[in-house]
Amino acid sequence: MNWIYLSPHFDDAALSCGGLIWEQTHTGDEVSLWTIFAGKPVQYPRSPIIDELHTRWGSGLQATDMRMNEDIQSCRLLHASYHHLNWLDCIYRVDHQGAPLYPSQDSLFGKLNEYEAAFADILAQEIEPLIPPQAQVVCPLAIGNHIDHQLTRQAITKIGRDTWFYADFPYILKNQAEISNYIEKDWIAETYPISESGFQAWIRSVLAHRSQLSSFWKNTQKMENDFRQFLQIHQGITLWHSHSIH
Numbered sequence: 013m014n015w016i017y018l019s020p021h022f023d024d025a026a027l028s029c030g031g032l033i034w035e036q037t038h039t040g041d042e043v044s045l046w047t048i049f050a051g052k053p054v055q056y057p058r059s060p061i062i063d064e065l066h067t068r069w070g071s072g073l074q075a076t077d078m079r080m081n082e083d084i085q086s087c088r089l090l091h092a093s094y095h096h097l098n099w100l101d102c103i104y105r106v107d108h109q110g111a112p113l114y115p116s117q118d119s120l121f122g123k124l125n126e127y128e129a130a131f132a133d134i135l136a137q138e139i140e141p142l143i144p145p146q147a148q149v150v151c152p153l154a155i156g157n158h159i160d161h162q163l164t165r166q167a168i169t170k171i172g173r174d175t176w177f178y179a180d181f182p183y184i185l186k187n188q189a190e191i192s193n194y195i196e197k198d199w200i201a202e203t204y205p206i207s208e209s210g211f212q213a214w215i216r217s218v219l220a221h222r223s224q225l226s227s228f229w230k231n232t233q234k235m236e237n238d239f240r241q242f243l244q245i246h247q248g249i250t251l252w253h254s255h256s257i258h
């Protein structure tokens with residue numbers, strides 16, 4: 013089987029599905045992680061969220077290069093290939109006057125800026141021809157409502173092919189009760205068990221995204237505990253399969 017995981021940002025697929033990706037490549041499946049918003053800005057708008065995140069990541073203006081390298085390492089640990097698309101992360105996107113569209117932490121998890129009303133259509137048109145017909149596409153549910161996660165889901169929905177969906181980690185930890193709001197009634201859930209080796213590979217693949225860890229966890233022990241607890245509760249990693257009418 014040939015799997016394509018759509019990752020809005022460099023770390024999303026590893027965070028949400030790293031253990032499953034390892035299990036799949038371990039049994040001979042081909043897996044590729046496609047980061048959608050992996051573009052490198054030519055110019056940086058002035059915005060509080062950029063300053064805050066670049067400081068937190070310890071990257072300065074090298075953020076995209078640094079995160080790209082982290083992803084390459086992470087994919088290597090999962091025996092998956094990677095593909096970096098050239099769209100900008102929402103923190104770097106601007107209107108025609110150069111004003112940032114998403115300048116604050118709150119704006120990252122809110123409504124799409126009107127300026128981007130047609131963006132999901134454009135994304136769909138760009139992504140569709142890149143997907144081989146036989147590939148199994150895995151897309152985020154967009155739990156947590158991050159702008160770029162919402163756009164990824166909207167684009168794949170517009171493409172209208174059979175798709176698998178994953179729960180966005182770690183946002184799912186805080187929004188467990190809401191998960192049914194993100195799943196269509198006729199979708200089929202499939203839970204895949206994760207071996208101890210798969211679990212260890214999952215942790216290593218997340219640790220490879222080291223600039224990102226402080227956004228979510230105080231230390232690596234707390235991080236590992238969250239993943240261990242998640243697996244104990246869910247008995248594996250679940251994907252939901254949509255049945256397209258097309």
Ligand SMILES: [Zn+2]
Pocket residue numbers: 020021024158161
């Ligand atoms: Zn993300």
